[in-house]
Amino acid sequence: MDPHLLRTFVAVAREGSFSAAAQELGYTQSAVSQQIAALEADLGVPLLTRRPVAPTEAGTRLLEHAGPLLLRLAAVRTELTRLAAAPSARLAIGLTPLAATDRLAAALARLRADLPQLLVTLETLPTARALAGLATGELDLVLLDGIAAPTDPLHLPEADQTPGSVLMVAEEPLLLALPDGHPLAGRRESGLPELVDARWIDAPEAAVPLAALRAAAHTDGFRPHLRYQGTDPHALTALIAAGHGLAILPRRAVDPRLTGVPIGRPRLLHRTELRLPHPGTPAGRRLVELLSD
Structure with a gap:
């Protein structure tokens, strides 16, 4: 399945319009129609009704899988890019609103002492957006919070789509x-x-x-x-x-x-966890070491 065709299908289903999806994606309307037809031919089932534009039963099932599939593809691309990239002088951290801890602040102070040229940015985000930023490379690591039974990890279904290491912070x-x-x-x-x-x-x-x-x-x-x-x-x-x-x-x-x-x-x-993708940036791995200390 061509991921470009899948992205086009998701855009059309979300917008409910071939023309609106074409404007969003920067394609002509005819190009969008051709891509949807190609995807339907590849899968052998109709995915959208045309008037009105809406997912068929098969299209609805495909939409359920499309988000995780596209996120995993983005994660793979980001991981390969990180492997080839030079060490970054930045560390972008996403955290859910209740995930900030004194332990994190202390570890960041030690990290900045070790790497004085490092630019650290922190952004408060909902869980789904934080994990999407981790998958696409916009964020180098995320801290997530939630409730759990003692010693249990957080149960976050969306986090399962982003492979990497998990560290209990607090x-x-x-x-x-x-x-x-x-x-x-x-x-x-x-x-x-x-x-x-x-x-x-x-x-x-x-x-x-x-x-x-x-x-x-x-x-x-x-x-x-x-x-x-x-x-x-x-x-x-x-x-x-x-x-x-x-x-x-x-x-x-x-x-x-x-x-x-x-x-x-x-x-x-209340549990706070850090999630770092593989292989992670040098600064990200160093922060994990400091938090584990």
């Missing part, structure tokens, strides 16, 4: 973040099952996502009272302190203005 307790005076503030600990019907702030990029809590507690509860789409911990703290709802955070992220009650049932931790 594990810490999870706390229920409450405003002062909340009825639960005096407890020594609280269990997820008894919090199912609480007033929650859904802040998937700034706190533990409610979807993760539902999965951990095996329930369809944890419904949001308010949604916060940002990544600013100060804004989330202000919302909690003002009584708009509760959130679960790693211990270090609970602002002193709030009360933090440990989560005791089920036993879960």
